[in-house]
Amino acid sequence: xxxxxxxxxxxxxxxxxxxxxxxxxxxxYPGECVALLGANxxxxxxxxxxxxxxLTGEGEIEVCGMELSKENLPPIRxxxxxxxxDSDEQLFMPTVxxxxxxxxxxxxxxxxxxxxxxxxxxxxxxMAGLEAKAPYHLSAGQKRRVAVAGVLAMNPEILVLDEPTxxxxxxxxxxxxVLLRELPQAKILISHDMPFVRALASRAVFFERGRIVAEGCxxxxxxxxxxxxxx
Ligand SMILES: Nc1ncnc2c1ncn2[C@@H]1O[C@H](COP(=O)(O)OP(=O)(O)O)[C@@H](O)[C@H]1O
Ligand SMILES: [Mg+2]
Numbered sequence: 578x579x580x581x582x583x584x585x586x587x588x589x590x591x592x593x594x595x596x597x598x599x600x601x602x603x604x605x606y607p608g609e610c611v612a613l614l615g616a617n618x619x620x621x622x623x624x625x626x627x628x629x630x631x632l633t634g635e636g637e638i639e640v641c642g643m644e645l646s647k648e649n650l651p652p653i654r655x656x657x658x659x660x661x662x663d664s665d666e667q668l669f670m671p672t673v674x675x676x677x678x679x680x681x682x683x684x685x686x687x688x689x690x691x692x693x694x695x696x697x698x699x700x701x702x703x704m705a706g707l708e709a710k711a712p713y714h715l716s717a718g719q720k721r722r723v724a725v726a727g728v729l730a731m732n733p734e735i736l737v738l739d740e741p742t743x744x745x746x747x748x749x750x751x752x753x754x755v756l757l758r759e760l761p762q763a764k765i766l767i768s769h770d771m772p773f774v775r776a777l778a779s780r781a782v783f784f785e786r787g788r789i790v791a792e793g794c795x796x797x798x799x800x801x802x803x804x805x806x807x808x
Contacts, residue, residue: 580604581641581656581735581763587627589634597623598634599787605735610757610764612774612795614804615784621767624784625737628765629657641734655684658728658762660721662740667724668712673704676712676723680731691730698726702756718749725756737765742773771805 582605589598597620605611613621626632628640630650638645640653661667670676674695681691699705702722707715712723721741728736738757742750754776757764768774774781774795781798783791791798799805 578606579642580606580639582628582765583637583639584624584627585637587624587634587636587638589623589627589632597787598627601636601787601789603782603789605763605765607734607763608761609780610766610778612778612781613765613767613784614769614774614781614798614802619784620787621784622739623787625659625739625765625767628737629654629659651684655731656733657735657737658731658733660724660728660736660738660741662743665713665720667727668720671711672708673699673710673712673715673723674708677726677730680727684731694730694732695726698730699723701729702726703752716749717744718746718752721745721749721753722756725753729760734762735764736760736762737767739767740769741766742768742770771799 584601584603587598587601590596601624615621623632627634627638630645630653641656643649643653645653668676670679677695677698678691681694682688686694699708702725704719704722704726712720715723741753745753750773754773757777766774766778778795781793781795782789783798783802791801
């Protein structure tokens with residue numbers, strides 16, 4: 578099977594000299610959900626930001642067979658939907674509907690087409706009926722769903738979720754897990770939330786100081802690195 582993401586030897590340093598990625602190679606296959614585990618500051622977010630060209634270091638990235646390059650950025654950004662930790666940074670339009678329409682409009686769909694996509698996506702995440710609400714009036718769980726709808730409206734093939742359970746209470750977290758589990762896209766899940774990771778991920782990689790130092794099934798990795806809350 579051909580991977581939907583293939584990254585080889587990614588290396589990146591921030592302007593202040595911090596080497597955040599130090600030779601990361603990684604593959605994601607259609608339909609799988611891979612957890613990125615590892616301590617705060619180990620490079621997980623930096624890695625995710627490379628996948629759609631928000632950061633650029635050395636090495637190679639291929640998304641759905643396209644090499645990551647300036648010319649390929651627009652189609653690649655349509656293939657990868659990113660959901661970030663802080664939905665407030667992702668939701669910025671006056672209403673929920675406009676927010677979810679933003680991506681489709683931006684990729685050149687007509688308002689009618691974009692509206693239809695947005696309504697379908699909002700229904701998919703259980704947010705139908707809240708189209709006219711202001712995003713900042715929503716609960717954390719609702720905001721996260723709208724953020725997910727915003728990426729689904731682009732029909733991506735890959736979802737990247739960076740700490741998606743932050744600010745969610747257990748019921749909202751459970752709802753999100755159920756929703757994500759039903760979505761057919763290949764997923765990269767960055768999370769410290771082990772019940773959530775166990776519910777979704779089939780495989781895990783472990784980051785340490787900008788490198789992937791191990792990979793395997795979730796339980797194997799958790800055990801090997803003591804990556805569970807045990808008192
Ligand atoms: N904007 C930035 N400028 C400088 N260093 C950064 C920046 N963002 C992250 N870093 C550093 O890069 C390393 C990796 O960070 P990050 O990718 O955010 O890790 P993680 O997501 O695993 O917590 C850390 O040492 C962090 O301090
Ligand atoms: Mg991070």
